[in-house]
Amino acid sequence: MCGIIGCAGRGDSTLDTLLHGLSKLEYRGYDSAGVALSDDDLTVRRKAGKLDALETSLGADPLQNGSGSVSDNPVGIGHTRWSTHGPPTDGNAHPHRDCTGRVAVIHNGIIENYQELRDELAASGHEFESDTDTEVVPHLIETALDSGMAPEEAVRDSIDRLEGAYAICVVIAGVDQVFAARNDSPLVLGVSDDAYFFASDVPAFREFTDKVIYLDDGEFAVINQNGYRVTDSNGAVVEKTVNTIEWDPEETGKSGYDHYMLKEIHEQPRALRQCLQGRVDELAGEVILEELGDVNPDAVQFVACGTSYHAALYGAQLFRSIGIPAQAYIASEYATSVPPIDDDLVIGVTQSGETADTLSALREARRRGAKTMAVTNVVGSTAARECDEALYIRAGPEIGVAATKTFASQLVTLALLSLWIDGEEDNRDVIAGFRDLASNVQAILDDTNARKIAEEYHDSDAYFFIGRGLHHPVALEGALKFKEISYEHAEGFPAGELKHGPLALVTDNTPVFAVVTGEGEQARKTIGNVKEVEARDAPVIAVTDGQSDVERYADHVLEIPESTPRTAAVLANVQLQLVSYYAAAQLGRPIDKPRNLAKSVTVE
Structure with missing residues (x-):
């Protein structure tokens, strides 16, 4: 949910580094994006919509400061926003600035006391341009700077006034540093030989380094082109372990x-x-x-x-x-x-x-x-x-x-x-x-008929998923996958619960996916539930290992290899994942970035 990238030491590649980092964070879910570069002046560009809208904007109007260019070695921050306070508009996109335009802030999380702070700042003459909770932060820093505080002290003092969850990065015009802090929202620090990074997740900078420091709640960090420093809430230096990421950047x-x-x-x-x-x-x-x-x-x-x-x-x-x-x-x-x-x-x-x-x-x-x-x-x-x-x-x-x-x-x-x-x-x-679990999954991937079934039923009114025992969670997950990427109505139930209400919704245009494995009592009882929906003319798709006779009552079968009850649940789930994927593809949905959703939900 939301994505943060900050960097120092990348020279004239800073903007490209920020955009690359944001592209690697798109999976987290977002509806606007923005970047800021800071040297003697501060330059900001932000845009509602996906990252390509921001890139198009930058192509038409490149980032430049008041002198008409950006220096060879700026520091920078970038953000992808998942809306909480205010709709996805250009004005609500991050980074947010203060009244003077010298401070830019990006933020993940929710500042719970933002309204109190906003009222206080507005009463003292600050003007706000967005609906967001984040915008109070640059104005707090502006006030602290105007009182004579040094940049780091001003940022610290402002963050100390915040209540709630946050990962925050700050740049200030004329300051060659990026400041950051976290509380209940993820933030990591990347370390390479000649550059340093902040990010909400490692993929944002994995192409540039495999060395990472995991920041803890209450810690404050500073990077510039020469190094980094991590301190606690009282300003005492914290010695952090530098971890090595084992996976290759190509894996993403x-x-x-x-x-x-x-x-x-x-x-x-x-x-x-x-x-x-x-x-x-x-x-x-x-x-x-x-x-x-x-x-x-x-x-x-x-x-x-x-x-x-x-x-x-x-x-x-x-x-x-x-x-x-x-x-x-x-x-x-x-x-x-x-x-x-x-x-x-x-x-x-x-x-x-x-x-x-x-x-x-x-x-x-x-x-x-x-x-x-x-x-x-x-x-x-x-x-x-x-x-x-x-x-x-x-x-x-x-x-x-x-x-x-x-x-x-x-x-x-x-x-x-x-x-x-x-x-x-x-x-x-x-x-x-x-x-045999991995090879059995591979067999499903090689031989599945999920695409054909998804295409046949892609225009149905709703989709039901049923299972008993260890297959009940699989039914729930099958329905969740289907609804979140296809945007079609889907529900999962314990198989025996259909007759206690949901059966009223069953028609000849509501396919029922029934997970039935083995030949024991659970299988027999689930077949009884299949007969109930079959009697209401609902199409039945059985996910089965063939040990029962559920095929007799099914319109289609998604086969899985025989296995143990524990592993059968894993195998059945693979078939349902494939059905969801192909149904969403048939409908032309944005499968990797479903609307309104985020990969890592870091707000309560």
């Missing part, structure tokens, strides 16, 4: 695919191998999670949002199956209505490790004395650093807003965690089921 490209989402669906076999590598010993029947300490919970509470919440539902079922009470909670509800915790382990499932609602839930759990664990994809993320334990899903970088390979890796990681905590010797057969 499309590699010839039409969309990142399709590429990442096809990357799932590799992602799953990475997830499993070194963690399963099939001969011994053991799961090995060396990164974890002593974890032996009496009960587990999962907190998560969106796709990660569906993974949490799956994980909670697995924990209950080994005799450990477990419940999955929507993080935004948990944070404001916390259930009794006692000695429960609280597990936050978050792809980015920066999801604001999940972080709030984890912090509230810790405040109440709970032990916490992050199940996340991002090494060094806020959740990973703040929790007592961190378990990485190892999916690799995911750019598409709609989570695909990270969901599959979350499911497998949670399955491994439940087996590791269980520690029973009779898990050998279950562990063996992971051996």
Whole structure:
């Protein structure tokens, strides 16, 4: 959600560096973009719409200062905005300036006391040009500068007055530095031999360096062409660890695919191998999670949002199956209505490790004395650093807003965690089921008929997804994927719930996707639910491994290989991802950047 890039030391390539960084942050979701360069003067350009609108604007009217050009070595900041305060307009786009035009600020997050500050500033003569909360920041800095404060002191003093979540970058005319601070919103610092960067996520500067520093809440940082400095809220220098990013910048490209989402669906076999590598010993029947300490919970509470919440539902079922009470909670509800915790382990499932609602839930759990664990994809993320334990899903970088390979890796990681905590010797057969998982996913990718089914039903009134047991979270996820990238109405249900209300919506133009695997009681009961919708003339698409006779009642079949119940859920999900992708493609939707959505939701 929103994207930040700042740089110093890139010389006359500064503007190109900012634009490149913004292009790598488009996946986060945004509706306007802007840049600012600072040397003796400050020059700003911002535009509503996508990045190409800004680039077109710059082509027609290049950035230049009052003397008609920009120096050979400016500092700069850039931003992509996801609207919270005010609609997506040129005036609401970042960077925002003060009255004098010498201060420019970009900001992710929400400043909760902005109205109070704005009223105070307006009463003292400041004029505002936007609807945003961010605009109070440059005016606060302007006031501090006018009082005689030095630039860094003025920025610090202004940030100290803010309440809420923020990652902020500031440039000031005549100052060859970029100032930055974070609180409850991600911000990283990139370090190369001759240049330094700020960004909301590593891909923004990965092409220029693989060295990164993860800033913590309350820290303040400064970069210029000669180096960087990180201090705490009191101004004391903080020695930070410089981490090395292991993935190659080419991993964030499309590699010839039409969309990142399709590429990442096809990357799932590799992602799953990475997830499993070194963690399963099939001969011994053991799961090995060396990164974890002593974890032996009496009960587990999962907190998560969106796709990660569906993974949490799956994980909670697995924990209950080994005799450990477990419940999955929507993080935004948990944070404001916390259930009794006692000695429960609280597990936050978050792809980015920066999801604001999940972080709030984890912090509230810790405040109440709970032990916490992050199940996340991002090494060094806020959740990973703040929790007592961190378990990485190892999916690799995911750019598409709609989570695909990270969901599959979350499911497998949670399955491994439940087996590791269980520690029973009779898990050998279950562990063996992971051996063929990656190749089974590849078989689906090679032979799927999802495109044909998506094309046949692309003009339906609505789409229902049903499943029982471990397939219920898969049904919910299938519906979420479908609605978020196709913009069509889709709902997921426990299969048995259709008859308790939703069946009233079933017609001959509402396809029902039913996940049915195995031949046990759950499969038989789900087939009964399939017959119920078939009797109402609804088309049925069965996602099945062929062990039941659901094909007899289905209009179409999406086949998956035979597997264990745990891995069948992963395989069924791949078919539903492909259906969603091809349906959205048939409708011409912007698949990688669905409207109103963001990859990492860093506001509550």
